[in-house]
Amino acid sequence: MAVVKIQRPKLGFGEKIYFAALIKGFILTMTHAVKSLLGKSMGAKSLESSGLGVTMQFPEQRWDAQMPDYYRGAPALVTDEQGRERCVSCQLCEFICPPKAIKIVPGEIPSDDPWAKVEKRPKEFDIDMIRCIYCGMCEEVCPEQAIFLRKDYLITGLKRADMVHDKKKLYEIGGVRTGLVNKWNELK
Amino acid sequence: MPDLLLQLAIILFKIVTLTFIVVLPLVPISVYFERRFSAIIQDRVGPNRVGIPLSLLGFKKDFHFFGLIQPMADGIKLFLKEDFTPQYVRKAFYWLAPALTVVPALITVCVVPFGSPITIFGHTEKLVIADIDVGPLFVFAIASLSVYGITLAGWSSNSKFPFIGGVRSTAQMISYEICLGLSIIPVLLYFGELNLGKIVEHQAQHGWLLLPLWQNGQIGLPDMQTALFWIPAVIAFLIFTISIFAETNRMPFDLPECETELVGGYHTEYSSMKFALFFMGEYAAMVIGSAMVVTLFLGGWSAGFGLDPLIAKLGIGGFQIGGLIHLGIFLTKLVGFILFFILVRWTVPRFRYDQLMKLGWVIFFEAALINVFLAALILAAPDLTAVILGTGAVLLIAVTAAVIWVAKTSEAPVKPLRA
Ligand code: SF4
Ligand code: SF4
Numbered sequence: 001m002a003v004v005k006i007q008r009p010k011l012g013f014g015e016k017i018y019f020a021a022l023i024k025g026f027i028l029t030m031t032h033a034v035k036s037l038l039g040k041s042m043g044a045k046s047l048e049s050s051g052l053g054v055t056m057q058f059p060e061q062r063w064d065a066q067m068p069d070y071y072r073g074a075p076a077l078v079t080d081e082q083g084r085e086r087c088v089s090c091q092l093c094e095f096i097c098p099p100k101a102i103k104i105v106p107g108e109i110p111s112d113d114p115w116a117k118v119e120k121r122p123k124e125f126d127i128d129m130i131r132c133i134y135c136g137m138c139e140e141v142c143p144e145q146a147i148f149l150r151k152d153y154l155i156t157g158l159k160r161a162d163m164v165h166d167k168k169k170l171y172e173i174g175g176v177r178t179g180l181v182n183k184w185n186e187l188k
Numbered sequence: 189m190p191d192l193l194l195q196l197a198i199i200l201f202k203i204v205t206l207t208f209i210v211v212l213p214l215v216p217i218s219v220y221f222e223r224r225f226s227a228i229i230q231d232r233v234g235p236n237r238v239g240i241p242l243s244l245l246g247f248k249k250d251f252h253f254f255g256l257i258q259p260m261a262d263g264i265k266l267f268l269k270e271d272f273t274p275q276y277v278r279k280a281f282y283w284l285a286p287a288l289t290v291v292p293a294l295i296t297v298c299v300v301p302f303g304s305p306i307t308i309f310g311h312t313e314k315l316v317i318a319d320i321d322v323g324p325l326f327v328f329a330i331a332s333l334s335v336y337g338i339t340l341a342g343w344s345s346n347s348k349f350p351f352i353g354g355v356r357s358t359a360q361m362i363s364y365e366i367c368l369g370l371s372i373i374p375v376l377l378y379f380g381e382l383n384l385g386k387i388v389e390h391q392a393q394h395g396w397l398l399l400p401l402w403q404n405g406q407i408g409l410p411d412m413q414t415a416l417f418w419i420p421a422v423i424a425f426l427i428f429t430i431s432i433f434a435e436t437n438r439m440p441f442d443l444p445e446c447e448t449e450l451v452g453g454y455h456t457e458y459s460s461m462k463f464a465l466f467f468m469g470e471y472a473a474m475v476i477g478s479a480m481v482v483t484l485f486l487g488g489w490s491a492g493f494g495l496d497p498l499i500a501k502l503g504i505g506g507f508q509i510g511g512l513i514h515l516g517i518f519l520t521k522l523v524g525f526i527l528f529f530i531l532v533r534w535t536v537p538r539f540r541y542d543q544l545m546k547l548g549w550v551i552f553f554e555a556a557l558i559n560v561f562l563a564a565l566i567l568a569a570p571d572l573t574a575v576i577l578g579t580g581a582v583l584l585i586a587v588t589a590a591v592i593w594v595a596k597t598s599e600a601p602v603k604p605l606r607a
Contacts (some may be wrong), residue, residue: 025535029229041231053231 038183064151072134072149075127077167084184086146091121093138093147100133102138118184125167129155145180159181201297202317210519211297215471216259218526223258225527226534264465269462274345278487279443281344282600286462288337289469293476299323300455300479301385302518303489304392306511306543315489315511316385323384324372327480331435337363338437338444338454341466345457353453356541357437357444363548364441366435371427374420374563375484388488394488395420407493420563425485427556432477434548439533443541478525486521489514511533540584554591558584 014020035041039051048066052056079085089106107123109115138147152173157163165173220235227234227390238261239252274324298317304316335357342354360462375397379387395402398421400410407416434441445453455466457532482488539547565580 022536026531029531029535032227032231033225036228036231043215044231052233052236053228055231055233055235057233 004185021118024110038143061068067151070134071153074129074150074152074155074165074173075132075138075147075170076132076152076165076172077125077146077170078148078177079171080184081176081178083176085117085121086144086176086177087122087125087142088118088146088184089143090143092141092143096137097132098135098137099131099133101127101128101133102126108140115168115184119127125170127165127170128166129157129163144184145177148174148177150174198313199317202313202315203230204323206302206315206317207297210302210515211294211472211475213335214475214519214522214526215468216263217258218471218530219262219522220256220472221523221527222530222533224255225530229531229534230564248412253552266461266464269460271462274457276346276349277457278344278346281340282457283462285341285344286458286465287594288340289334290337290472292333292337293469293472296327296330296476297479299326299384300483301388301488301535303511303514305388306509314385315515317361319383320383321383323382323387324376324484325382325481327476328369329458331473331476332361334473337466341458342444342449342454345454348455349450349452350454350456353444353450353456353594359442359456360434360437360443360544360548363545364431364552367427367548367552368431368435370553371424371431371510372484372559373556373560374417377560377563378417378421378565384488388483388490391487392490392492396490396492397485399487399492400427403492413570416566417563420559420566421485423559423562425481425553427552427559428484429481431534431552432481433529434544436473436477438474438529440539441544442537442538443544446538446539464512474526474529475522478529482518482521482525486525488521490519491517546599550595554595558591561587 032041036044036053039049041049041054043049044051044054047054048056048061050061056063074088077087089104090104091104094100094104095103103124103126104122105124106120109118109121115121134149135148139149150173155163223232225234228343235258236255236259237252238255240257242251246587264533273279299320301314301316303315307313338357339354342350342352342357345351376382378397379388379390380389389396393403394400395410395414398418400414400418401407403410410418433439437444442449442453445455450456455463561584565577565584569577
């Protein structure tokens, strides 16, 4: 490899004395200050700023409208159009989940049930939101498209127990999703 | 005897009010300004929430106060934190160090004149705790003690980074203390006075050092000598201000605690209230530094433009409260200068260590020295004959040229013997 010798730039007297640069710096920072006080900072419009700088002030103002479709919020279970659950308790998501946030207790569907062909449904389905890293692996791996990452991001609780989403809560967040249903489809 | 008691009571009252009610609250206020102002410069919002949570008591809205309570919340937080002492520190010095940084800064408050004298019940009282005739010297002597706190903290922590921070702080103090002292000699020559109170009174009558635009209550251009003295005054102001920055360990000279190199600098091993004391000491030093600059160069408590005698006369009945208005003016100037400190911090990048040393020893030291002679020449001019004056001027120019030449050659890079 060739050795490249880099010459330090020769500074003129004006640059060495540093003063002009200081003044320029002051002008720059003060322009920013004045602009941010007037709510005219660069990008304040597109970022929906609160009028001070470019910052949106959270609890009052929210990003919800700007959230992109691919946003990965809390994972949740979904039901299909007819209110049936989709999960077949295959536990693939439980195994793939990197931080082991998901805990499933599978339950067998008795043979006299009209949905006996589905074989299994989750008896319990807990996602520990303290552990979840919102990676989206569960959504990717699920063969039944039963688990999705929704746009909910305000997951808070006062106790550890509050942060574990059980099956009921997961269905509440997830809501209904139309589209492909495999095992829970009576035609298949 | 009752007279003595009264005197003591007045002194105690002044200490308590001026130190703990006027100056100490300036510390959290400057912290607040630091955070808000830097936020605004960087297009952010800054702390604007902490207030009185009225909604907890069932009211509709919280009372935010623009987040002014934030420093208090920070203080409470620091009080409640675990005070962790690492195992292998030198305990006595480790405990002493934080106090040694705060106390000097607060002691120097006592010579700062806060306002013109106030008269209550025919009793005139000066708004300064100790009206001594060696004001600036006292400030320098005491303020430079705070470097012991930093050095001791660095050494006693028994850890590499704080140690480097402490050593740097010492070196920095030695190089900038000299410029600091030399730079105000022209100012003291001009006033012929070391009493800060009298210096401010002089400025109130004859115009501020940097704004000599009035004489005895009349606005007008200054005479020749004062106008000429403006040049050394500005040089002194620049050197003094910059040295104060170095002295208070503020950006661009905050090498003892530069986070990018030294983790936290000298206070890396400190936690809880001990850390808070360092923090407070730094900001108290900044307040005192600003107070010194305002007092010496920007007219202290005087409103300027010949308004001061009018303000001093204001009063309700027997109370002459002009002094309190002057106090307000002084605090306004002080806060203005603190804002300037903050602006500098968020504008100027940090100097490299060798650049800092070079700036102190090669540029400011010489500049301050030459400035002393320049000021002396200007002040002595009316009493000198033209010949002596001319000789003096030539000599000064020769010395300046020589100093610049020496500084230049000493800085020239060493040529390698063989390329
Ligand atoms: S998003 Fe990732 S971490 Fe969270 S439950 Fe799904 S697989 Fe686990
Ligand atoms: S959510 Fe999907 S992957 Fe997880 S157990 Fe249910 S069907 Fe299987």
